[in-house]
Amino acid sequence: MLQVNNVIAEKDRYVTGLKKRNISNAEELLNEVIQLDELRKSTQQELDSNLSEANNIAKQIGTLMKEGKRDEAEKVKTRTSELKRLNKDLSEKLNDIQNELTQKLYNIPNIPNDSVPAGNSDSDNEEIKKVGDIPTLPEGSVPHWDLIKKHDIIDFDLGIKITGAGFPVYKGKGARLQRALVNFFLDEAVKAGYAEIQPPIVVNEASGYGTGQLPDKEGQMYHIGEENLFLIPTAEVPITNLYRDVILDEKELPVKNVGFTPCFRREAGSWGAHVRGLNRLHQFDKVEIVQVRKPEESYQALEEMCAHVEHLLSSLNLPYRILRLCGGDLGFTSAITFDFEVYSAAQEKWLEVSSVSNFETYQSNRLKLRYKDDQKKSVLLHTLNGSAMALPRIIASILENNQDETGINIPEILHSYTGFRRI
RNA sequence: AGAGGAGUGGCAGAGUGGUCGAAUGCGGCGGUCUUGAAAACCGUUGUACCGCGAGGUACCGGGGGUUCGAAUCCCUCCUCCUCUGCCA
Numbered sequence: 336m337l338q339v340n341n342v343i344a345e346k347d348r349y350v351t352g353l354k355k356r357n358i359s360n361a362e363e364l365l366n367e368v369i370q371l372d373e374l375r376k377s378t379q380q381e382l383d384s385n386l387s388e389a390n391n392i393a394k395q396i397g398t399l400m401k402e403g404k405r406d407e408a409e410k411v412k413t414r415t416s417e418l419k420r421l422n423k424d425l426s427e428k429l430n431d432i433q434n435e436l437t438q439k440l441y442n443i444p445n446i447p448n449d450s451v452p453a454g455n456s457d458s459d460n461e462e463i464k465k466v467g468d469i470p471t472l473p474e475g476s477v478p479h480w481d482l483i484k485k486h487d488i489i490d491f492d493l494g495i496k497i498t499g500a501g502f503p504v505y506k507g508k509g510a511r512l513q514r515a516l517v518n519f520f521l522d523e524a525v526k527a528g529y530a531e532i533q534p535p536i537v538v539n540e541a542s543g544y545g546t547g548q549l550p551d552k553e554g555q556m557y558h559i560g561e562e563n564l565f566l567i568p569t570a571e572v573p574i575t576n577l578y579r580d581v582i583l584d585e586k587e588l589p590v591k592n593v594g595f596t597p598c599f600r601r602e603a604g605s606w607g608a609h610v611r612g613l614n615r616l617h618q619f620d621k622v623e624i625v626q627v628r629k630p631e632e633s634y635q636a637l638e639e640m641c642a643h644v645e646h647l648l649s650s651l652n653l654p655y656r657i658l659r660l661c662g663g664d665l666g667f668t669s670a671i672t673f674d675f676e677v678y679s680a681a682q683e684k685w686l687e688v689s690s691v692s693n694f695e696t697y698q699s700n701r702l703k704l705r706y707k708d709d710q711k712k713s714v715l716l717h718t719l720n721g722s723a724m725a726l727p728r729i730i731a732s733i734l735e736n737n738q739d740e741t742g743i744n745i746p747e748i749l750h751s752y753t754g755f756r757r758i
Numbered sequence: 759a760g761a762g763g764a765g766u767g768g769c770a771g772a773g774u775g776g777u778c779g780a781a782u783g784c785g786g787c788g789g790u791c792u793u794g795a796a797a798a799c800c801g802u803u804g805u806a807c808c809g810c811g812a813g814g815u816a817c818c819g820g821g822g823g824u825u826c827g828a829a830u831c832c833c834u835c836c837u838c839c840u841c842u843g844c845c846a
Contacts, residue, residue, distance in 0.1 A: 375807095376807090376808065379807070379808060379815080380808060380809085380814095380815095382815080383807090383808065383814060383815040383816085384814075384815090386814085386815060386816085387814055387815070389826080389827085390814095390815090390827085392826065392827090393776075393825095393826055393827040394776075394777060394827080395826090396776080396826050396827070397776035397777075397826090397827070398776085398777085400776075400826095401776080408826080409826095411826075412826050414826090415826045415827085416826075418826095419826080582805085703805095703806095713805080713806095
């Protein structure tokens with residue numbers, strides 16, 4: 336969430352930023368925050384001085400009691416009981432104000448980076464790069480949902496039988512291909528200096544709040560009511576929350592982590608005929624890279640992460656394009672996001688396979704993730720993450736783009752991982 | 759899951775109602791000594807909020823309560839350890 340001090344210091348810039356996200360009452364919203372914070376301060380000042388007085392009297396009573404002056408002690412007690420009543424009200428008031436302020440801040444998204452274009456929807460995203468040729472497929476080519484049936488490598492019906500729609504079963508070469516990709520992605524990340532993490536795939540409420548899935552997006556996550564836990568929608572949640580309530584030593588920076596996990600998304604309401612096959616699932620595998628950086632280094636890290644994703648895509652020989660998301664399409668917690676899409680030649684569609692974002696201090700403020708600078712001051716760090724990469728759509732495009740009359744060619748880079756060259 | 763025990767500063771560990779934000783040791787940082795290092799000695803060493811500052815407030819696993827006053831007493835939740843049960 337935003338820091339109130341920054342809201343005050345850079346109000347104009349923040350208003351402009353929020354307008355880019357099509358929040359028309361931005362100024363009003365920020366003013367409310369500033370006013371609430373002022374009320375918070377004055378209430379706290381009043382409470383603090385009352386507490387101070389009460390503390391002093393309590394100490395006096397202690398001394399009087401020790402000296403045996405009971406009557407005098409009883410006399411001062413009238414004032415403290417008055418203060419006690421007062422302070423109970425005041426601290427309740429302060430609590431309410433703080434909750435209201437937090438609620439307000441929770442509902443204000445991150446301020447977009449200056450380079451983020453204005454816009455309403457994904458049609459306003461800015462294409463900044465396109466690499467690779469769109470393959471021309473042979474006569475009779477079919478989308479991946481037909482290919483997987485034909486070659487019996489992924490079974491949706493079996494998934495429906497044992498779980499439900501959106502939970503496919505990977506079989507034989509399909510399962511092997513997926514495992515190969517996971518290993519390839521992990522190996523490349525480790526080569527690039529990321530430390531491999533295997534986090535839990537179920538997280539508690541505090542973690543949901545830390546990275547911003549809660550309070551507003553709980554509908555996206557599967558919830559285990561009995562234990563009040565959530566199935567992760569992305570490895571970002573556990574891996575970033577590793578650093579919740581942490582003050583890092585400068586020597587521990589930069590943090591570069593990679594994790595492979597299944598991801599679970601309820602995708603409530605977004606199921607329809609247009610999302611067939613592997614295009615959208617309730618459970619899918621993803622390799623995620625996460626960085627924690629000093630503020631002045633985070634944009635360099637963002638570039639580095641984008642370059643890493645590009646490297647993966649070109650190694651797999653997939654045509655891709657990079658989009659800079661516009662204000663209207665930007666995730667709630669993100670300051671800037673680049674989407675990577677691969678071309679799936681039989682569907683004749685671009686599919687999002689990675690999303691690389693800088694959250695600046697938006698997450699770290701909630702997480703209380705800081706480091707000590709050379710002045711020994713605590714400074715909020717920047718968090719970043721990106722998919723490297725989401726598996727199903729990569730598989731979809733590999734299958735579609737590399738099909739011929741008799742089968743499917745596996746990209747060369749994967750041969751040592753799959754142990755086979757064709758499906 | 760049941761019974762018992764325990765959660766204090768970076769770590770170890772005292773403190774069971776009143777100058778306790780917290781002894782002591784280790785570690786860290788600064789210094790003295792030394793050619794350098796070690797040892798020894800001296801000093802310093804949590805986080806957040808408010809305040810121009812002096813300073814104030816809160817925090818001893820989380821939340822609530824008793825009391826003029828709580829690390830200390832009570833309730834509740836969480837976590838860890840030991841034993842019993844179950845289990846990959």
